[in-house]
Amino acid sequence: MFLDGIPEVWLQGDPVKKWEKDKVYIFEFWATWCGPCLAAMPHMEHLHQVLKENPNLQIIGVNVMDRKSPENLKEFLKNRPTPLTYTMAVDVDGKRTKAKWLDPLEVNGIPHVFAIKNGKLIWRGHPLKLSEEMLTAMLKPDFSVASLPVETADARDKENKIFLQTRQMVNQLVQKNGRQGAAPLLKQIQESNQFSQDRLIYLKTIPFNVLLQQGKYDEAQLVLNDLTEEYSDNYRVQINVAGSLLQADTMPSDKLDAALVERCLRRCIEISKKGNKEASLPWRMMAELREKQGKRKEALEYMEKAITLSSLGKAWAKLQEQTGDKETLQSLLDRATEGIRPQPPRKMQEIEAVQEDSFYTPLLKKQTWFSHPGLAGLPAGKTVFIDFWRAFSKDGKLVGDIPANTLDIVLKKYGLLDHPNVKVLVLSVRPLNKEQVKECLERPGMWSPYPVGVPSDDSVMDLFNSLKLQYFPSSAAIRDGVVVWAGEIKRMPSWVADLAARDTLDKDKLTEELAKRQAYDQELEGVYKKSFELRKQKKYEDYIKLLEENAERFSDNPSFSSTVAEMRAGQAVKEKDYRKAVDILDKMLSRFPQEDALASYMLKVYRSSDEMQENSYDASRRALQIMRDANTRGDGGYNAACYQVMMEMAMEKKDYVQAKEDALKAFHELPLVHQYAAMKKKQKEA
Structure with missing residues (x-):
């Protein structure tokens, strides 16, 4: 692995400049748009925390295939819910890491990890496949690739079977003898290093669930108390314990160990502060705890803190800083909560004949x-x-x-x-x-x-x-x-x-109409099949001709129309007519305003290069509006995120009037703000 593949721009941690003898370098490749990458990051952080004292190991996250600037990436990392403290770098233009390492080794998908020792690639794969056991093996002086554990489908099935059997054993022991009944087995499992830390922690929470069902609330909460003491610096354990207790709907409110919940949340706040990335979630949960305790004034204060620390709250603060706006958060929330009303209760559907x-x-x-x-x-x-x-x-x-x-x-x-x-x-x-x-x-x-x-x-x-x-x-x-x-x-x-x-x-007309639709679908399937064959055979001119010949015939099909539009837009990009490329895709999207997944994909295309981005401001906003309007997730957070992206785009354009409008819409959709409005309503009624 040649040194010219190492990134030049570093976001945090010590830059790598040479291969130190016998030192193991773990390069984790990720991007902001890659959901699986973001999901794997807490695992990489865990490995870093466990082995960070070893001078012969360095974990480096490398942002690749992304269009965010280093400054935006620093902000992105700062706002991650789980603090990330391992080294971070960015392959700014793709001419180093991607060109020198990823492309020659045919790495087409991320997340992906390279393990390098003495200038040699010794392992590659998905970050979640990387374990403490593997890293420990790599660090040994007599290390050989053959010594690494090889995971096979049979081995995975065997491990899953053993895990399920172990889970059942723990459950049965607790059923019979309470939390102490399973303690020896859990200790034995921990000492054997048989399972990953996540699975071990899961096994240790089983006694809580069993005892909760049995109505043994004090003993159940002692289980979680022991867990939080054992993993006192583990953000995920602390936040999950607090959440389990707050959401335990079968536990009477007077039995809840509020002090344990608060202790977990305070630890989460301290852990996130250590990384200069104070998180919103613990404050929101603290507000929920205060509401359960009947301390409504404190609950509102904590919820305001949670809103301030949310990614939207931070974007609003940045907008205020750029514009010199002095509007208080309270004033903004008052405006955002106008018109928020609880949904009227649904009536039971009546079934007649x-x-x-x-x-x-x-x-x-x-x-x-x-x-x-x-x-x-x-x-x-x-x-x-x-x-x-x-x-x-x-x-x-x-x-x-x-x-x-x-x-x-x-x-x-x-x-x-x-x-x-x-x-x-x-x-x-x-x-x-x-x-x-x-x-x-x-x-x-x-x-x-x-x-x-x-x-x-x-x-x-x-x-x-x-x-x-x-x-x-x-x-x-x-x-x-x-x-x-x-x-x-x-x-x-x-x-x-x-x-x-x-x-x-008319049943006969309906049958006739459905038959026509079926015939249409079969014809379309035939064209798709032929197009796949032409692409497989690399007959690209025939492929383009086939799409053009059928463009009008299947113009009402979103999938086929988007394929045609992408092909035409691709030709325009080759000719460096980026405005034409954007117009083609924008026109296609305007015909299918229900297709939120398509709009999401097109947004990535619009933002895929500086040239496309320069020509796609209005089209990107329309795509985001389609994503918001066609959202089938029932998730106000998704809607708020769409408006937040619009807001940030407007800020890039220095269109601050539009950015403020987008911000207000985003806050109006944000679930935190709806929760805040409900709390405020209860306080007023009280």
Whole structure:
């Protein structure tokens, strides 16, 4: 590994200038847009903390394939929820690390890690595959690659099987003899280094969950107290313990060890301060604790602190600094909370007459129904959406998505929520424990206005598979016994919504229309198949010709239209006509304003180079607005993030009036602000 691949720009830590004898260098390649990279960073930080005293090891994060400036990257790292203290560098133009190391070794995807010793590459792979055991082996003077543990599929399966068996043993020991019953086994497991630290910590939390179910609240909290003392400098352990206690809905409020929760959160605050990256989350949880204690004034103060420390709060502070604006956070929050009202309670969906048939009647009769006495058929004369619900047992509780939550968001987007011509049924794809289902649906936020059916066999899963569904959340739209559409809910096309809203429907015409759509889909699939073959054969001129010949024919298909648009935009970029490239993509997006995933992808294209970025300010803002408007996550944080990116783009343009408007919209969407508004309302009522 030649030294000319080492980055020149360093963000934190000691720069690497030469290969020191017998020293191991771990280079972790990441980017801000790479979710798996960000997810792996706490693991790398853990390895750094465990081995940072060893002078023969250095862990270096290298930002690659990114377009952020070193200054923006420093700010990005500063705002990470988990403080990162290992060395950080950036491959600014891609001409060093990417060109000299990654490209020759055909590293096309990140995150990725190189381990280098004495100038030689001794290991490469995913950062989560890197363990303390492997690093310790690499540091030995007599190290050889052959000495590294080799992970195979069989080895992983064996380890998972042993882990599940161990989990069951710990559970049984606690059931019989309390927390002390499992203590010898847990000590033995820790001393054997059999499992990773994350798995060990998970095993150590099992006694808490078991004892909580048994109503032994004091003993359960002693388990977590011991855990926090053992891992006193571990941010994740402290924050998870505090969260487990605050969210333990089966624990009476007068039994909660508030002092333990506060101690964990104070430690989190101190840990984050040490890295000069004070985090927002501990302050938000501190506010929740104070609210539980009835200390509403303090709760509001802590929530304001959490908002200030959020990434949006920091962006607002930066905007104030640039503009000299003196508006206080309190004034901003007062404006942002205007119009925030709690959603009115949903009413239980009414089911009128049903229509019995030979398929759905037997299927529905196999269900145990919740929120409804039972159904012998689908509602007659309506478009019925079946929401396929997935839930599973975890630590003695049933966990899963809110029934029909994503479907509700999509129906609302199309103006069909609680529409008289639309009915919804929720069916679990697998048989479940009925008592657990009842308890699950009675939890706060899990209530559903729709009938929820749990089957006695695999009949619902058989239906799911027969509809060729592969992902969750998915749904099927059925009208008069005919499956009109089935697929991922967030990708439901607008024509399904148009059909669902109709008062009457000619069954023969519907069948004819669906046959035409099926033929259309088959033709499109044929064109796709041919295009893949041409690309595989590297017949790019024939590939482009095929796309152009079919561009008009499939112009109403978002996926095909985006492929054509990307091809045309790519040609424009080759000609260095960046304005034309942006216009092509922007026009395509304007035709499909429901496609948030497409808008997200196009935003990355717009921001992929300095030249594209210069020409795509307005188009990028429109893409972000589409992402916000078409959001099916039901997550105000996502919406706030869209507006925050708009705000930061406006700041780059020095369009401060627009930036302030975007900031206000972002705060109005931010869940923290909604939580703050609810707290303030309770204080006022009190």
